[in-house]
Amino acid sequence: MSQKDKFTYIIQYQEVDEHRRLRLYTLENYLLNSAGLAADKHGFGVKYLYPQRMTWVLTNLSLQMESLPMPGDEMTVETWVQDNIHSLSVRNFRIYINGEKRGEARSVWVVLNIDDRTIQNIFDRSVFHLDEEGEKLDLPRAPRHTSGEQPDKEYIHKISYSDIDYNGHCNSCKYLERMLDLQEPPAEVFPLRIDLRYAKEVYKGDEVRVCFFDADGVYHYDLFTAHGELSCSAILSCGKDIVS
Numbered sequence: 001m002s003q004k005d006k007f008t009y010i011i012q013y014q015e016v017d018e019h020r021r022l023r024l025y026t027l028e029n030y031l032l033n034s035a036g037l038a039a040d041k042h043g044f045g046v047k048y049l050y051p052q053r054m055t056w057v058l059t060n061l062s063l064q065m066e067s068l069p070m071p072g073d074e075m076t077v078e079t080w081v082q083d084n085i086h087s088l089s090v091r092n093f094r095i096y097i098n099g100e101k102r103g104e105a106r107s108v109w110v111v112l113n114i115d116d117r118t119i120q121n122i123f124d125r126s127v128f129h130l131d132e133e134g135e136k137l138d139l140p141r142a143p144r145h146t147s148g149e150q151p152d153k154e155y156i157h158k159i160s161y162s163d164i165d166y167n168g169h170c171n172s173c174k175y176l177e178r179m180l181d182l183q184e185p186p187a188e189v190f191p192l193r194i195d196l197r198y199a200k201e202v203y204k205g206d207e208v209r210v211c212f213f214d215a216d217g218v219y220h221y222d223l224f225t226a227h228g229e230l231s232c233s234a235i236l237s238c239g240k241d242i243v244s
Contacts, residue, residue: 002134004080005038013071021068025176034077061196065103082134084123142195151211169201175232179221183212189238200231
């Protein structure tokens with residue numbers, strides 16, 4: 001079985017919202033940080049890839065939480081690789097708050113060449129264990145994404161210094177941050193599910209159109225490039241609206 005790793009964090013006051021709950025995009029950042037630490041530990045992280053002008057890029061993330069941590073809470077993220085298939089790597093997470101399991105997440109990654117942004121298939125290298133299959137998660141399927149022709153809300157954002165990471169493109173967590181700035185999640189309604197799909201990278205100086213559409217209580221978000229191409233989409237569902 002795939003090796004599992006655990007990383008523990010203490011939630012800080014500056015990381016929570018007005019309801020004293022960890023912001024979703026900050027939780028996403030904790031998951032991605034844990035994925036990076038685990039990958040480096042096992043020899044296939046950024047420390048291994050970056051000198052070869054390659055990097056991991058997130059393409060999909062599904063996260064479901066029964067509650068969100070508050071300031072001072074101890075949050076432990078358990079993570080492991082489920083599969084490396086063709087050019088895709090599936091990594092799972094289990095989230096504990098003060099020792100109690102409160103959430104799970106599934107992510108899909110690709111390795112890109114930093115210079116030309118082409119997908120690299122590197123899973124035949126000795127640092128990967130292709131004969132190992134990790135635990136699968138039984139996450140409910142995501143609702144079908146709906147893009148309203150006339151969104152309920154929208155705004156234009158220019159990608160700037162605080163959005164960009166070491167890859168030179170908009171950081172994965174910043175897409176969700178821009179979306180939730182437009183329409184925040186419902187307060188204290190659980191379970192909570194967020195599904196993110198990354199389609200096209202955006203860069204410093206790009207203008208993006210962020211859109212929100214409420215489909216009977218299920219929140220749908222889109223982020224479009226200036227040319228109308230879909231860059232990122234998200235679905236946020238809570239309580240009874242989560243499909244099992």
